Amino acid sequence: MNGTPVLRMEETFAKDVGLTWEGGGVDVDFGGEQAEDAEVVGGRCSRNGRNYNGSGFVDMGKMKGAYVEWYRENDGDAAKATLSIRYSGRPADKEAMRVHVSVNGTSEELALQPAANWGKQWRNAAVPITLDRGANTIRLTAVDDRGLLIDEIAIK
Numbered sequence: 718m719n720g721t722p723v724l725r726m727e728e729t730f731a732k733d734v735g736l737t738w739e740g741g742g743v744d745v746d747f748g749g750e751q752a753e754d755a756e757v758v759g760g761r762c763s764r765n766g767r768n769y770n771g772s773g774f775v776d777m778g779k780m781k782g783a784y785v786e787w788y789r790e791n792d793g794d795a796a797k798a799t800l801s802i803r804y805s806g807r808p809a810d811k812e813a814m815r816v817h818v819s820v821n822g823t824s825e826e827l828a829l830q831p832a833a834n835w836g837k838q839w840r841n842a843a844v845p846i847t848l849d850r851g852a853n854t855i856r857l858t859a860v861d862d863r864g865l866l867i868d869e870i871a872i873k
């Protein structure tokens with residue numbers, strides 16, 4: 718105010734201080750990683766919903782094979798972790814939506830239960846993964862064309 722700072726905040730971090738996930742020795746900057754900020758192929762970014770995190774979500778639409786891909790460095794050791802996927806979607810038949818989860822080329826298929834409300838209610842699905850030391854690529858691919866929405870992933 719009047720050119721005088723009323724509040725001054727400073728944070729300093731030593732070079733070797735970072736976020737370290739307990740137990741696994743994984744040292745990555747994964748928190749909530751927004752799908753809309755990742756590489757999106759086949760799907761499209763949308764804000765036509767509610768209660769999403771970040772600035773929107775990815776709508777896989779009616780496109781089989783659409784995917785979202787994250788790339789992150791892991792400064793820690795290779796470790797087991799849990800990948801949490803925040804998603805929505807509500808196919809007319811209320812059957813599960815299939816998504817292919819690929820981490821560094823190792824993949825598996827998950828069946829995601831429909832949300833109560835398309836694009837407004839979000840659910841979390843968790844899957845165990847192994848992170849490598851160094852570069853990690855995580856890709857979520859829509860197996861079928863049932864309007865899957867991906868909001869974000871988190872790794873714990």
Ligand SMILES: [Ca+2]
Binds near residue numbers: 753868
């Ligand atoms: Ca999001």
